[in-house]
Amino acid sequence: MPKASKQTPSGASFSNKRGGTKIGTAVAAAVAGTSARAKQLRGALEVAENSSPDSPFPTIFRPTAVEAQEVYTLLCAAHGIPSAQAAFDEPDVLEGLISTILSQSTSGPNSSRAKARLDATFGRNNFSAIARASPDDLIEAIRCGGLAKKKATTIQTLISAIHERHGSYSLQFLAATREDQRRTDAEITRELLSYKGVGPKTAACVLSLCLGREAFAVDTHVWRLSKVLGWVPESADRVRTQLKHALHVLLMHHGRTCNGCKKDGTADCILRKYRRERSVDS
Incomplete structure (x- = not known):
């Protein structure tokens, strides 16, 4: 994010039209x-x-x-x-969704460490390996992020459900930009909320931070x-x-x-x- 200038002009005067008062x-x-x-x-x-x-x-x-x-x-x-583009570093929608799940109820540094450990253990975006992994291995990989057992279950259930529904480990169709393929915010939200463990806040985070949509999580x-x-x-x-x-x-x-x-x-x-x-x- 660009650094803002520290200089501010003097003599600023800008009318707030509600009652003719000045803004702060x-x-x-x-x-x-x-x-x-x-x-x-x-x-x-x-x-x-x-x-x-x-x-x-x-x-x-x-x-x-x-x-x-x-x-x-x-x-x-x-x-x-x-x-x-002020968003996740991950352009992959499913990766962004998993990152959001890892960020729940923990600090930014802890969730980043959990994501890094997940990538180091299974390979970045190797969703099939995560789906096939033993629960204990996945829990150990993301333990540093907190609530590892719950998050591991959510992630594996999510990945398996996506594959069963769409035939692949991918949600990239939600990021389509072509006019005839682009989903509305409501359509994307319905898709995300249909998966167990994904609530309104998680869906809004993916909409805003991963897809750049006008959502407010x-x-x-x-x-x-x-x-x-x-x-x-x-x-x-x-x-x-x-x-x-x-x-x-x-x-x-x-x-x-x-x-x-x-x-x-x-x-x-x-x-x-x-x-x-x-x-x-x-």
Whole structure:
């Protein structure tokens, strides 16, 4: 992810059209200036401010479309604008799905070690070898990632079910880009959820991080930072579709790298500062 510039223009002034008030100084600084990034963020924020207030969740206030856009602006200024390829290193859909399963209920480093051990033991993407492996061998290979017995069962059951249904150890048809072959997000989600052990969060992670679709998975970092921002309940679909992939990637990256937003962190956090500036009730 590109490194964001540390320089911020002075004298930033950007109108928030809800009541004619000014947006927070941090957001204003991020959108001020003549750089390509500032212009892009400024245009996106203007679109959000003019969005319709109508919502399928009329009794739920948080987050608004503008708030989602403002947080996106702040995180882009801090971490850079994520590309559509800001995702898993694995271009293989089944590999991405297995990586997501390995990441459940553990840290990033632990899940990466488990994936590396899995590849070293059976060969990268040698799904037939994993399917034929003894449960004990698979458990040992991914033990460092935690919940090894449960994850091993899920992975072997998943791989076998895919082979039985499609005749191969592959889900690459879900990544098809040709107009006559491209699946909708709903079709991909239905396929993924049809396999035992794959839930909505895992499916959303594959959609967003592996396939680059506009899905918003509420993982550990997103949930924790949503509480920091006061964005609860987390199920409220107030994040504009065009922001879901990028905002998910940015919140995940920020949660991993920002010391200030952690429970016992001592540094300042741009999201905590943003919430203070907006005077949001806890």
